[in-house]
Amino acid sequence: MLEIGSLVDGKYKILNEVGRGGMSVVYLAMNEKANKQWAIKEVRKDGIRDFEVVKQGLIVETDMLKKLRHPSLPSIIDVIEDEDTFLIVMDYIEGNPLSSALEEFGAQPQELVISWAKQLCDVLGYLHSQNPPIIYRDMKPANVMLKPDGNVTLIDFGTAREFKEKNLADTTCLGTVGYAAPEQFGGMGQTDARTDIYCLGATLYHLVTGKNPCEPPYKISPIREINPSLSSGLERIILKCTQRDPKDRYQSCAELMYALEHYNEIDDKFRKKQKKKLGAFLTTSILTVLCSTVSAWGYFSAENKRTENYDYILKSAESYQDYCNAILTDPERTDAYLQMNDAMIQDFVLSKEEAQQMLTLQMGVEEKDRQGFSKKKDVLKELKEKNPEGYEKVCYEIGNSFLFYYDVNVNRDRYSSAKNWFKECVKSYPIAQVYCDISDCLDLINQYSEAKVKQTDKMYEAYGTLWEKVTELKKKEEKFEDVDARLQVWSEINDIVNEQVVPFLEVTSSNDLIQLLNDISDEAGNISKSVIKEDIDELQDKIQSTIQKINAAQEAGKK
Known part of the structure; x- marks a missing residue:
């Protein structure tokens, strides 16, 4: 070892x-x-x-x-x-396999599963488009990593193989029983793209139902037999993916992707709605006139009751679910979102578990119907439509939590996760655009650094842009009235410079770097509030350490 x-x-x-x-x-x-x-x-x-x-x-x-x-x-x-x-x-893929999410939480929310399915379908389609095509053959939750930003990565290519057009069958039978297609066990020809489609279907079945196809009764049943609230459209997709005969499955990932993107349109409820539209229109027209007076009275009565329930739930909220219950009661009000965010970072750390909980706001919050079955409610969409100013406020505050408190090892992941929120509020909060631009720079630098063919000029161009955004961040910070917010931004600027000293010296001078940091140190020193003196002293110490690092790097470059 x-x-x-x-x-x-x-x-x-x-x-x-x-x-x-x-x-x-x-x-x-x-x-x-x-x-x-x-x-x-x-x-x-x-x-x-x-x-x-x-x-x-x-x-x-x-x-x-x-x-x-x-x-x-x-x-x-x-x-x-x-x-x-x-x-x-x-x-290094930070995150946990989807199998861990299944073990901890059981069946996953339908909208999340469909989002993951599209990503997995896209990467399988990419593999199948190679020349010769690459057949993955071992799709299962344990081989899919869920990253902190909510995206997934496919790992473990130990059973993948290149498709050989003239082969009649595979030489080995590899895969995981329960997820593997019948042809992976011999006697049905060699595996091809449709094999991966079967494995993906079995994986989706496990994710959305919580039922492991590797365990008794070792079969893939219609998903609504397990949870009737699930989409009949998704049920049809999974059943078609997992047909025994490859000819009866989707014949390509492109065909499957189209179905996933339009699963609502093959849902029974959607079809019934289409048939009933004309009748519903005529009936509604008549009833509207009769019910207008009653509706007005009922609306104000219901609104008053909803406000009372919301305030009561929020006042006694102690857990993530409590805040979700308040949000479900009235998605248009911002109080519950903001108090949930404050509760998550009250220890000045946003853990991965807490980050995953925050992510469910974007994917939809679960609520139970009268029969006890779960369904998703897009609360943020409702907030955005009914209270756009409040929506941007919520996105900005949650973005700040990801940027300044998210407990991840890679800064690029921290910025990427924060960007998912900041991009929704750039109109009202200009500094959010700067954070999004910094995230883009870090992504570009990472791509260029990993490229097989060196792209030095492009990489340093990205570093030059990053330096410009750091100086712009300093200018945006000057408009803040809140001292704590300014301290956060100052600390972030110092951290970025400290991590990128060597490449920054290639795109700007040491004097510019040191001048920026000294300006921050001086401004921090002018703050007279004694309660944050310790924080200011700590920041100034870090700045001096970064300046020493800049001078050392400058001297090393001269040798």
């Missing part, structure tokens, strides 16, 4: 162990020169009977991934091998 703190290949420092399987251990490592975190997968000869066979399989897996580039796939950066060990250096 690799030792914590050891240096691999002279550049990857092992930070800690993040995962362990039957044949391998995965570590989080840091390339300190590039200030970049990676995952290192270690497979050792010890304890593996057929190490050479396993090693050859890993070589096939890495060679396959090296030539792929997709947002939902990890990138392979390096392969290090000797007689006893095989190491794969790859993207």
Whole structure:
């Protein structure tokens, strides 16, 4: 096993162990020169009977991934091998597998599952578009990582294979029983794109019902037999994906993607609504005249009652679900959203679990009908339509929580998660646009740094833009009246400069960097409020440390 703190290949420092399987251990490592975190997968000869066979399989897996580039796939950066060990250096995918979400929470919300399905369908379509096509063959919740920003990444290509047009059958039967298509077990020809469509259908079944197809009764039933509130359109999609005969399934991921994007239109309720539209229109026209007086009285009575319920729930709210209940009572009011946000960060940390709970606001909050079945309510959409000013206020405050308190190791992920909220409020909060621009810069820098062909000019162009946005952030901060908000922004500017000292020195002068930091230090020193003196002293100490780092880097560059 690799030792914590050891240096691999002279550049990857092992930070800690993040995962362990039957044949391998995965570590989080840091390339300190590039200030970049990676995952290192270690497979050792010890304890593996057929190490050479396993090693050859890993070589096939890495060679396959090296030539792929997709947002939902990890990138392979390096392969290090000797007689006893095989190491794969790859993207560190922060998050947890969907299997963990199933174990902890059971069936997942339908809208979330459909969102994940579209992403997985897109990446499978990308694999199938390669020449020759790549068939993944092992889609299951355990092989899908849910990242902090709500997107998913497909991992573990140990069973993937390239489609060989002249082959009559696969040479090996690989996959996971329950999720695997019948043809993966021999006797039905070789696997192809439709095999992955079956596996995806089985995965969606597990996610949306909580029923594991690997366990008794070992079958995929219509999902509404398990939860009648689920969409009949989604039910049809899953049943078609998981047909025994590949000819009866969707024939391509493009065909499946179209169905996923229009699942509501093949829902029974949608079809019935279309048929009833004319009759409903005529009936409504008559009833409108008769009921107008009664409705006016009923509306004001119901509104008063709703306000009373909302205030009572919010006053006694102690948990995430309490705040959700208040929001469901009246999605147009901002109090519950903002108090929920404050409660999440009262310890000055937004944990991954809390971040996931906040994400459900964007995906829809669950509410139960009279029969006890859950359905989703798009509360933010209602807030945006009925109270646009309040909607932007909520998005801005939650964006700040992700930016300043989110407990993740990679700053790019922190900015990316915050951007999902900030992009909704740029009209009312100009500084939100700056944060979005910084997020875009960090994404570009990451893409260029991982590109197979070096793109140095483009990377430094992105660093130049990032520096411009940092100086713009300083100007926007000057308009803040709230001292705490200014301290947060000052600290963020210092952190960005501290992390990017070397590349910033390529796009601006050390004098400009130091001048910006000294201006912040001076402005902070002019604040007379004693209650935050300790915070100001800490910020000024960090600024001095960053200035020392700038001077050291400048001197090193002269040598």
